[in-house]
Amino acid sequence: MITRTDQLCSLGPVIPVLTINRLADAIPIAEALVAGGLPVLEVTLRTPDALKAIEAIARAVPDAHVGAGTVINPADFKRAIDSGSAFIVSPGITPELLDYGTTSDVPYLPGIQTVSEMMAGIQRGYRRFKFFPAEIAGGTAALKAFSGPFADIRFCPTGGIRAHTAKEYLALDNVICVGGTWLTPCDIVDKQAWQAITQLAQQAVKSAA
Numbered sequence: 292m293i294t295r296t297d298q299l300c301s302l303g304p305v306i307p308v309l310t311i312n313r314l315a316d317a318i319p320i321a322e323a324l325v326a327g328g329l330p331v332l333e334v335t336l337r338t339p340d341a342l343k344a345i346e347a348i349a350r351a352v353p354d355a356h357v358g359a360g361t362v363i364n365p366a367d368f369k370r371a372i373d374s375g376s377a378f379i380v381s382p383g384i385t386p387e388l389l390d391y392g393t394t395s396d397v398p399y400l401p402g403i404q405t406v407s408e409m410m411a412g413i414q415r416g417y418r419r420f421k422f423f424p425a426e427i428a429g430g431t432a433a434l435k436a437f438s439g440p441f442a443d444i445r446f447c448p449t450g451g452i453r454a455h456t457a458k459e460y461l462a463l464d465n466v467i468c469v470g471g472t473w474l475t476p477c478d479i480v481d482k483q484a485w486q487a488i489t490q491l492a493q494q495a496v497k498s499a500a
């Protein structure tokens with residue numbers, strides 16, 4: 292079965308995870324990533340301007356599909372949707388978040404690290420999860436192990452994945468895309484070297500092909 296989350300996650304092999312420290316950077320970063328072939332962008336709710344950044348990208352970069360990350364409670368979830376988020380990602384789960392997510396039309400990727408957490412999500416109807424923190428939680432070996440008992444479950448592994456390891460994850464049948472921060476290194480963002488971000492995105496797309 293192809294879910295709406297699958298459709299979203301299939302738009303690019305990598306979801307860049309963005310922490311926007313300067314609101315003015317939001318649109319050029321989004322444009323640079325979209326130009327490089329990565330249109331699905333996760334803006335973490337970790338900085339004061341995160342919601343404004345989501346709003347700005349949703350308004351000014353029509354080819355981007357911008358969602359919110361670091362969503363840790365229903366209030367964040369609602370605020371993120373009100374700001375124009377096209378999808379929601381949480382690093383972990385709570386019963387409240389899982390329940391709230393089922394009331395929303397917007398694709399939601401709950402973050403799980405263990406089989407038991409996954410089962411709590413499955414019980415509420417979720418079939419797609421963020422696997423976080425992927426490298427520490429067992430990496431590709433864990434995902435291969437999950438595919439036995441949970442053959443119809445798919446993941447977006449995130450956490451510790453870099454340009455050279457993304458491909459190993461993407462080769463797995465139960466991985467739809469991967470997430471990571473490596474496309475927007477702080478030094479490049481500080482220098483506003485947007486073309487370099489486009490190149491990192493292009494490299495990610497090419498190495499996933």
Ligand SMILES: O=C(O)C(=O)C[C@H](O)[C@H](O)COP(=O)(O)O
Pocket residue numbers: 308335360361362380381382402423449450451452470471472473
């Ligand atoms: O904020 C969230 O909701 C998260 O789950 C955390 C991010 O996905 C990681 O911070 C990824 O960071 P890297 O390991 O550098 O790729």
